[in-house]
Amino acid sequence: MCMRRIQAELSDWLLDPPEGCCLESFEPLMEWVIIMAGPESGAYGPSLYRDDTFRMSVKFSEGYPLEPPEVLFIPPSPVHVHIYSNGHICLDILSDQSRNGGWSPALTISKVCLSLRSMLASSTEKKRPPGDLEYCLRTRNRSPRETRWEFHDTTV
């Protein structure tokens, strides 16, 4: 199931990539690297990230799309209140229901990218999450999927 689906998403991406994103690598097929341009416009005029470009790592598991992909920014990550220095992202659609998240198999990597760009676009301040340093020390070399997230901010 996972290979067919990833292949289908790859074909779809190549025909119609999400705005501001391009695929740097998809070899092996289970590990993509995406380049994302900061959004042009934000909530109140130009976006804070309009001159920035970021790289993202996407890892699919055998359980995809029932399980979410592992998505993180390759440092330097965007300075954003929900993105840690090590690239971990606190976004509900990147966790499944058993971790209080909102991932569903109806989502695709394209849609995840659009959500992330929208998260950047609505940011009004370039700052790190509280406890960034402690978090990064504690999760060194670990996957964001080994973190238990809490989701409560619906604004940014």
Next chain:
Amino acid sequence: MAAGSPAPAQSSHSGVSAQRGSTCSAEQVESIAANVPSHSGSCYGDAVVDIVALSPAVQNAEVSSRPTDEEIIAQENAIRASEAEKLGFVGDIEPLVALEKEYEAGSEVFVRKIRSLESSYRSMRRTRGDGNCFFRSFIFAYMEVLVATNDLAERNRVVTCLRQWRPKLMETGFQELVFEDALEVLIDQLNSLGTAEPLTVRQLEDNLRDASLSPMIVMMLRMLDSAEIQRRGDFFYPFILGMSDEATTVEQFCRRYVEPMGEESDHVHIVALTDALQVPIRVVYLDRTAMPGEGGSSAVATYDFTPAGCAGTPPRVHLLYRPGHYDVLYPALPAPPSVPAAST
């Protein structure tokens, strides 16, 4: 859902706050919190961790005593795995007496109610309590009757209905690539009826117990459910309103509480799925409430979900609801017609 709509998903900055409540004692939290200006809004959990981070002494004490995220997640996974071992996605047929035994030491109301069920139902089939039990019970029970009765007319109807959903799903914003395989799997299984190699109940059991096929079918049903709700948003909106603080639109509700695997089903989900597939079902509610009136406390409440196009059609699927969970029920066979005394 609007395809590609970049509406921000919910996010948060409390990745490190997982230990809230589990390891910080209340006194610790209060004593630490008292020395620090309070965080605004609802971020109490984050504040506690922030303070911990600022204070190396407390941090060290915390780190040594509290389980790490990895340990907690490993434990959660172990619990899920042991639940899975106890019961596959779908169990075997059991007599209702088995259910009665479960409550013998407990609730007398339950036992009385189960006994009163025995005149209408002969047996049951359990499904795993993983949040997908309504969808799995529904599709299993529906297909089992089709297979057992070789009801080709109904099969043709539902296959046509499923094919009509393809464009409707896309109009609702589902990309074809997210549902095409699952839809074909479902249709192929139905189409095998009436061929030289029809689906059997045994294969249906195997399929709905399969680690890959079973979730795929549930996923498909969840998308149909979501699409039905969104296509009739005006009808469903009043029911959705008030069910969640987070989901304020029909689309948000579907994305957050219908499409993700493991989200439990409510009336809204049931109405939408039975309407989407035009399959009438009956749900028998087994709970502690004593029904007033005839039958007294042993009467069991039943509710028929009958799609508008199915008025007068008897339920095709019977489900047993116990708070938080759905299983399949098997109606007792109708009493055999009285046999005239054999003439000699």
